[in-house]
Amino acid sequence: MGQTLAHKIWDAHVVRTVDKHTDLLYIDMQLLHEVNTPQAFEDLRAADRAVRRPELNLGTEDHNTPTVSLDKTIQDPAGRRQTSLMRSNCEQFGIPLHRLGEASQGIVHVIGPELGLSRPGMTLVCCDSHTTTMGAFGALAFGIGTAQVEHVLATQTLLGQRPGDMLVTVTGQLDAGVTAKDLVLALIAQIGTGGGQGHIIEYQGEALRELSMEARMTLCNMSVEAGSKAGLIAPDDVTFDYLAACPGMPTGDDWEHEVAYWRTLRSDSDAVFDRYVTIDASSVVPHASWGTNPAQSVPLDGRVPSPDDFHDPADRIAAERALAYMALSPGMAMRDIAVDTVFIGSCTNGRIEDLRAAADVLRDKRVHPGVHLLIVPGSARVRARAEAEGLDKIFRAAGADFRPAAGCSLCAALNEDRLRPGQRAASTSNRNFEGRQGKGSRTHLVSPAVAAATAVTGCLTQPTDL
Known part of the structure; x- marks a missing residue:
């Protein structure tokens, strides 16, 4: 019987089989960011261990980084300390690090492919669940926890159960x-x-x-x-x-x-x-989320569902809670949902193609006066390319807030980019959990083109509606 691609890659990286379900895998590359790594390095020091292969680990600053300026101080004390520790830890252990302001800095899942680090047949890990991004290259890429980060740093291997x-x-x-x-x-x-x-x-x-x-x-x-x-x-x-x-x-x-x-x-x-x-x-047609997880999504030309539409009791309860949190009524047309913020960016949709799609919609148009359109490039390279193509001029002419620094921004809301309680956003990010973009915030997941069109009208809109 033949093998799946996933298990071909898995088998090629087995160092040792532990039991029927568990293997010790060799890891080709580990990517690091400032939020989930300090404890891993601290545990490494406590055990008096070195980093096995520093050149197969790479760090970047992305979650806490300010986007309003390349030289702005991180306001949050915890974020400021995490970034400081990232710099000192990478320096101590000889791990390359891309700092804010450098030409190759950016969101970890954006710069990995940009720098040619994501290649077919590789195993890649990062202390972030959206490491799955790099599976697009035929690589086995997945997120890991802090204890696992330490294990990879120390051994360049990882214990894993066969999925x-x-x-x-x-x-x-x-x-x-x-x-x-x-x-x-x-x-x-x-x-x-x-x-x-x-x-x-x-x-x-x-x-x-x-x-x-x-x-x-x-x-x-x-x-x-x-x-x-x-x-x-x-x-x-x-x-x-x-x-x-x-x-x-x-x-x-x-x-x-x-x-x-x-x-x-x-x-x-x-x-x-x-x-x-x-x-x-x-x-498949343009979609938007109505609830508080990505599965709670419907076609943009559809309506907000009723809890009675769900047969499973757990789904019905989840829908009731989501509707209450999102302050939406069953049967409401998705196109009637008004927003005050639009965010274009993140590791999901912060690449140059995404910015081009948004610019195509915004060209010769103006952002609705009641909407703040925030556009944050996924990396310094994306920003430079957008500027070289003149996309920044289109954004600013439309009234958008195009940021000069790259980072996770409003997707993670770990810097000054966050919504206030009750604010509602159309966002190109990946999660619409309760409070994801700020305490009490309400998020509708959409594509870059839909986000740009929404910024023009103030309500969830697809480009053809314009």
């Missing part, structure tokens, strides 16, 4: 104006936030082959919102063309040798998955 395999086949093609963000919201609405639990989701199908690398990253990024350990897409020519432009890639015969190997990284035709899901791409 199950889940195949999501996307048939047909996405219609014009429908994005990877809409696709993944539709998928999570279909299978639920626990639909992928205990599994690695592999995406296949005609629609996937048509997606750009940045769109594939969006899809894999939000795979964790379905409860999966990782998202995975087999590498193809789209992948190789993207990687060829990244720094540090081999050239000549070495490049051809790498590509020849990467082409072997796909699930065998007779591989058996533990679960199968099929979604018709032509049925």
Whole structure:
């Protein structure tokens, strides 16, 4: 019987089998950020251990970093200390670090691909659940906890239980104006936030082959919102063309040798998955979330559901609580939901393609006077490219607040970018949990194009409505 891609990569990295379900894996690359790493380094020192392979670890400053200025002091004392510890820890242990203001700084899941660190067949980990982003390259990438960060630092290995395999086949093609963000919201609405639990989701199908690398990253990024350990897409020519432009890639015969190997990284035709899901791409339309988790999403031309629409008692109770928190009424048209803030950014939708999509909508238009449109690039490279293409001029002419510094910003709300209680946002980020964007905040997840159109009208809007 054939193997799935996930287990081909897993088996290639087994250092030792511990028992029937657990293996010790070699980790090709660990990415670090300032929030979840201080304790790992402290435990490393307490045990008098060194970092096994400093060059296979890379740090960046992203969660706490101010976005209003490159030289602004972090206001929050805890955030300021976390960043200070990140700098001193990386210096002490010889780990490369991209600081705020440097040309390669940015959100960890954005700079990993930009710097050519995410390659097919690799194992990548980070102390952040959205590490699944890099599965778009045919890499086994997933988030880990602080204790596991220390283990990887000390040994460049990690204990892991073999996950199950889940195949999501996307048939047909996405219609014009429908994005990877809409696709993944539709998928999570279909299978639920626990639909992928205990599994690695592999995406296949005609629609996937048509997606750009940045769109594939969006899809894999939000795979964790379905409860999966990782998202995975087999590498193809789209992948190789993207990687060829990244720094540090081999050239000549070495490049051809790498590509020849990467082409072997796909699930065998007779591989058996533990679960199968099929979604018709032509049925997917622009989506927006109405509740407090990504599964509580509906088509933008739909209506807010009633708790009575849910047969499962737990889903019914969750809907009642979500409607109360979001201050929405059943039957309300999604397009009638007014917002006062729009956020375009995050590791989900803060790349150059996302900013281009927003600029296409905002060109020659003005942001609604009652809306604050905040646009934060996912990395310093994204910001520089946006400026080189003149996207910043389009944003500012429209009345948007285009920030000069990159970071997680309003997605994590760990810096000064946060909503006040009762404020409502259309956001291109990945989570709409209670209080995610600030205590008492209300979040509607949307694509960059829908976010930009919403900023123009003040209500949830798709570009064709303009």
